[in-house]
Amino acid sequence: MSGDSGKTVVIAVDGPAAAGKTTTCLALADTFDLRYLESGRTYRIVAYEAIRRGVPVDDRSAVVGLCDRLIDESRTGNLFTSSRYRPQELRSNPVDLAVSAVARIGELRGRVTELIHQWARVQARCVVEGRDIGTVVFPTAPAKFYLTAKPEIRAERRVRQEGHGSYEEVLKDVIRRDQADMSRPVAPLVPAEDAVEIDTTELSVAQVVGRMVSVCRDRGVANP
Template sequence: MPEPGVSTVIAVDGPAAAGKTSTCLALAEIFGLRYLESGRTYRIIAFEALRREIPVDNAREVTGLCDDLIRESRSAGLLTSERYAPDKLRATPVNVAVSAVAKIADVRQRVTSLIRLWAKSQAQCVIEGRDIGTTIFPTAPVKFYLTATPEVRAMRRVRQERAGSYENVLEDVIRRDEADMSRAVSPLAAAEDAIRIDTSGLTLDQVVSRMSSACLNRGLEINR
């Protein structure tokens, strides 16, 4: 499937709790961009699979569920649906189930199509995920790969979500990394031309400053 002709896509990839959401929201504010969190769609599908008691490792049933949700939300509306509270989508059962959902090839194909459809209607946008710069928009003019040590990311998640012990969260972070990096379809990896930033010892402002400078150097204009 060809990449849609959007003016500008900033692709931001990286593992869980590397700082993608905070930095993307900041960039969206600075440059006047529309923002999309691609992983939220997989969480919605995982949440609904659990709610409807559909086995998340049953590719056929989960794909059918995905199709139902797309129809119910009128295509790309599933990406931006506000029906689901953030705390519900980040509950422990969903954290565990989302890896199984995200590795289903037919589900990823459908979500990829939705993301491209959404981006096609935007003049400029920033999209975060795990395969945005490698698979979904491989020719994006600006790509970032944010990372941090598992320990730092676990501590951030404990502070942000205020749920679970540090040890359990760290175990979940490491498990999710392994699942994302080892899946057969669109594994988590940095694009060869991505700007890599280790956020472990940096403040949000420092990370956003580096990303903003890179965007300006690549010709992105502030549009507010």
């Protein structure tokens, strides 16, 4: 199945943690009147529930079964729109440590990809951020971006954003997550071949967004 067929318009934004994905995606959503989705939210929900329910995150079948139960428990069949989870719960240190193990499970990623496709078909025009959106989830998206920045800069941003943890601890976690995401056998974090790569280390938000908007327009993304 092609996730971006028909009239669905998708902008795909990938990259490691704290590279600027959320900020720029929200700006693109505002510029082009798009719905926004953070794909990693579902992986975090599954990791959070695994911890809460005592499901070992290294037990692949148990985690997949948990995901299926969570989908069944969601009346809409889509965990992305659930309001049951607070951001501070999903961004806690235990979830940060568990989510990489959860995201390595191929069967689970397949289920999350289908949820994203379902959501996108309903929205029709959207911008989706993640780590495999342009490579796996929407491989023919008209506009793809890969944002990155030096780990030290990303750690500084994460400390400012979340307001907890020392810089040294956050930097170690950023590097650990990068290694886990880039080395996993299923849908590793890599730029799509046709993605526009932007290093945000020394760029302002306005500079990054300006370049992304220009690329989107060049590739046929317009206001409705």
